[in-house]
Structure formats: C-alpha cells, structure tokens
Amino acid sequence: MVGSAIHRRLQAEGFSNFALADSRALDLRNQLEVGEFFRREKPVHVFLAAAKVGGILANNTYRAEFLYDNLMIEANVIEAAYRHGVEKLMFLGSSCIYPKLAPQPMKEAALLTGLLEPTNEPYAIAKIAGIKLCDAYRAQYGCNFVSVMPTNLYGPNDNYHPQNSHVLPALLRKFHEAKVENQPFVTLWGTGTPLREFLHVDDLADACFYLMQHYNEPGFVNIGTGEDLSILELAQLVQRIVGYTGEIRHDLSKPDGTPRKLMDVSKLHGLGWKAKIDLEAGISALYHSIKAML
Numbered sequence: 585m586v587g588s589a590i591h592r593r594l595q596a597e598g599f600s601n602f603a604l605a606d607s608r609a610l611d612l613r614n615q616l617e618v619g620e621f622f623r624r625e626k627p628v629h630v631f632l633a634a635a636k637v638g639g640i641l642a643n644n645t646y647r648a649e650f651l652y653d654n655l656m657i658e659a660n661v662i663e664a665a666y667r668h669g670v671e672k673l674m675f676l677g678s679s680c681i682y683p684k685l686a687p688q689p690m691k692e693a694a695l696l697t698g699l700l701e702p703t704n705e706p707y708a709i710a711k712i713a714g715i716k717l718c719d720a721y722r723a724q725y726g727c728n729f730v731s732v733m734p735t736n737l738y739g740p741n742d743n744y745h746p747q748n749s750h751v752l753p754a755l756l757r758k759f760h761e762a763k764v765e766n767q768p769f770v771t772l773w774g775t776g777t778p779l780r781e782f783l784h785v786d787d788l789a790d791a792c793f794y795l796m797q798h799y800n801e802p803g804f805v806n807i808g809t810g811e812d813l814s815i816l817e818l819a820q821l822v823q824r825i826v827g828y829t830g831e832i833r834h835d836l837s838k839p840d841g842t843p844r845k846l847m848d849v850s851k852l853h854g855l856g857w858k859a860k861i862d863l864e865a866g867i868s869a870l871y872h873s874i875k876a877m878l
Contacts, residue, residue, distance in 0.1 A: 776816030
C-alpha cells in the first residue's frame with residue numbers, strides 16, 4: 585500500500601527511473617539478494633517502506649515472524665544503501681513504537697520512555713531498531729538516512745484479509761459483507777473506546793516526497809493528521825458510508841490494544857507540511873473504488 589502510493593506520487597512529479605521489485609522477485613530478508621539488487625540497480629534515493637505488517641491478531645500470533653522479518657528487511661536494506669553509496673534513504677516506521685501509556689498526543693521525544701503495548705511489541709521493537717540503525721549509520725558513516733513514523737494508514741492496495749488486516753479495512757469488509765448478506769449485526773472487537781488516528785496513504789506519500797527534499801536530521805518525524813476518533817465512532821462512520829442498517833455488537837473477550845495513539849505533528853507542521861484528505865471523504869472514495877472486490 586505505502587510503496588505503491590509513493591510510486592504514484594513520484595510518477596506524478598515526472599520521475600520515471602525506478603528500481604522496483606516485489607517480494608516474489610526479491611526477498612529483502614536475504615542479505616545476498618539485497619546486496620546484488622543494489623549492486624545491479626545502483627539506486628540514488630531509497631524509500632524503505634517494506635515490512636511484515638498486520639493488525640492485533642496477526643501481531644500477537646506471529647510474534648517471531650514480525651520481529652525477525654522486519655529486523656532482517658531493514659538491516660539488509662540500510663547496510664546495502666551504505667555499501668552502495670545511496671545519497672539518501674528514508675525509513676518508514678509506525679506509531680506503535682511509542683510506549684503504551686505515552687502522554688497524548690505523542691511527541692517524538694516520548695520514544696523509549698515506557699513499556700510498549702504487549703500485543704505488538706515485536707513489531708515495535710523492530711521499527712525502533714530501524715530508527716536507531718539510521719541514526720547509527722548517520723553518526724558513524726555520515727549517511728543521510730532519515731526516519732518517519734506514520735500513523736494508522738488506509739487507502740488503495742490495503743489488506744482486507746478477515747484475520748490479518750488492520751482495523752479500518754477489516755471494518756470495511758465486515759460492514760460490506762453484512763450488508764450484502766443481510767446480517768442482523770456486525771461484531772466489533774473490544775469496547776470500541778480506544779482512540780485512533782487515520783491518514784490516507786496518498787497524504788503519507790505526499791509527506792514522504794516533501795520530507796525527502798526538506799528533512800535531513802537524525803531522529804524521526806511523526807506523520808499524521810493530529811486528529812483522532814474512537815473505534816466505535818470509526819465503525820459508525822464506516823457503517824454509514826457502506827449503508828449498513830444493522831446493529832453493532834461488542835465482543836468484550838477481545839483486546840482493545842493501546843487506549844490512545846494520537847501523533848503530535850507540530851514538528852511536521854513546523855517543517856511545512858499538513859495533511860489534506862478528510863477522513864470521511866477518503867474512506868468514502870476508497871470504499872466505492874474497492875467494494876466490487878470485497
């Protein structure tokens with residue numbers, strides 16, 4: 585989802601000389617394959633968006649894979665970028681890097697100030713390691729490697745798997761199927777009270793393109809909207825967009841996850857970029873573009 589959005593954004597700016605390979609052609613967990621790819625393609629700029637991702641269930645079930653795969657991906661790509669003289673690399677992390685009970689909204693300075701949310705700790709640890717790798721290569725070798733931390737994302741090419749997707753695509757699928765099959769209710773995990781922030785992936789791509797040109801510092805930048813809503817409010821918004829008229833029920837045996845995850849985006853705004861796509865308009869456009877495949 586993220587890689588394709590960045591690709592579209594760069595194409596819109598007139599770029600055409602891309603070094604592209606999907607996971608079937610290049611296993612980023614394999615150091616030899618990654619080194620050969622960089623030797624052959626000689627990229628000048630790298631957007632490191634590749635990762636093994638998923639929602640609460642996937643994160644908590646495949647803990648070893650989420651830690652190992654993400655560590656290997658980022659270590660191999662960052663090392664290869666250094667070895668092959670990449671001018672600038674941007675590493676994309678996740679808002680889950682922050683402590684479970686971090687003060688809200690979450691400032692960049694809150695990193696490593698408390699315990700992580702247990703359900704996605706392996707993924708968070710891998711992403712924290714990626715930030716520190718970029719900073720270490722900058723400090724030791726002078727590499728212009730930067731990091732950005734997106735909030736929860738949605739948009740074209742998302743994953744709508746019934747078990748392994750994130751909350752927003754999962755809700756789109758649930759409500760769509762309930763409407764098509766005339767089901768009397770849709771089940772929502774947990775209490776619905778946790779607060780979450782959502783950013784359209786095209787906004788993220790625009791921010792990455794902007795920061796690739798204007799941000800050259802250690803540490804990282806939060807990328808988000810600075811606004812959030814409860815999971816129940818999100819479910820009701822999706823319900824309205826889909827046009828489902830049944831009931832929303834709660835499965836209180838399922839976890840809520842972190843109570844709130846709102847990005848402090850003052851650093852991003854200070855650098856000159858703000859999100860543009862309204863949440864309801866973004867979800868509505870997305871649903872109408874993908875409902876035939878759900």
